[in-house]
Amino acid sequence: MERFFNTAGPQTPDSYTIDPLSRFDLEDVLLMIRQQRYFVMHAPRQTGKTSCMLALRDYLNKKGDYIAVYANVEGGQASRNDKETVVKSIIDTLTGAYRLVFKNDKADLARNAVQGLSVDSMLSQYLSLLCQSLEKPLVLIIDEIDALVGDSLVSILRQIRSGYADRPKAFPQTIILCGVRDVRDYRIVLSNQDIVTGGSAFNIKATSLRLGNFSKEEIHELYLQHTQETGQQFDEACFPMVWDATEGQPWLVNALAHDHIIPEMIDKAIENIIYRRDTHINHILKLLNEPNVQKVVLPVYLNQENIDPSISIEDYDNCVENGIINRERGKPLRIANGIYKKLISNLNVDTKTT
């Protein structure tokens, strides 16, 4: 099997890989699962959330104390406030995800049993029936939770809350909600224009974990896998340059290595990445073109410290949670990495003055 630096979606067996289970505190997560906690796992785009969650699912199922199911609910995105369609599509997704791993019809039976129920209790009843039919507690990982919006998201969060007291016999032992933002911080706009926060719809005792970027050691470890496989060395002088360009952002680290860099070519490789406008770059550029992002990012780029009181804290949080700026206690805000700085300097706005 020829291995490669993956730049397209979650890790596969033939991608050079940092063990996904080493990227978060597995012991801590296992403890939270034992304690029947519900929690949020969040990180910016292309950080490795899905790879970590799939690895966690497989780890738990292999260990055998729980039945772990991973479901990506992105499919509900298009239906927006149409909660009936969204709830049904999530139940279908969960059913398919369960069947994929466990090859029996327990989830199908639960789904059939809840058809015709009110949409605001369909998911909670489905989970209740499914959990009661399983011989072990269910750990449910819901990915791309922030693809859902408005009435649909609130209905899902409320239904999760409503069954919480019945865990683990008649509701999941643990539910992990995974996405870019901490769902508890959302301001969710309903179809009647009311605003509720994710935290009030999901007000169960929950924590949130944020998945970080690669360390310098992990970048070495990843690139060394390629050297071991092919004999091709990375000049040591590359590593500080890769660090400045990426600061460990996982997709960027893979994308740079993809171009088989030597120190003299690193600037060219960075240009290539930007020029190609792969998904990750496109996503960051789209954000950088939003006025609410620009008003936060441009002063930080120009080192015009510090927090501008006329800008809302939500706008700062949005930039931090999307990984564009770094906010560390006691330090000035800064742009997350060299490649994002380049993207900002290429923006069609005046980055000299402001």
Ligand SMILES: Nc1ncnc2c1ncn2[C@@H]1O[C@H](COP(=O)(O)OP(=O)(O)OP(=O)(O)O)[C@@H](O)[C@H]1O
């Ligand atoms: N364990 C890992 N080792 C090496 N590279 C990784 C690892 N996990 C993620 N990556 C890099 O990050 C990219 C995105 O991975 P993944 O799809 O798991 O992240 P994600 O945070 O779920 O992304 P998205 O926000 O698009 O859903 C991969 O294509 C790869 O470049």
Ligand SMILES: [Mg+2]
């Ligand atoms: Mg993902």
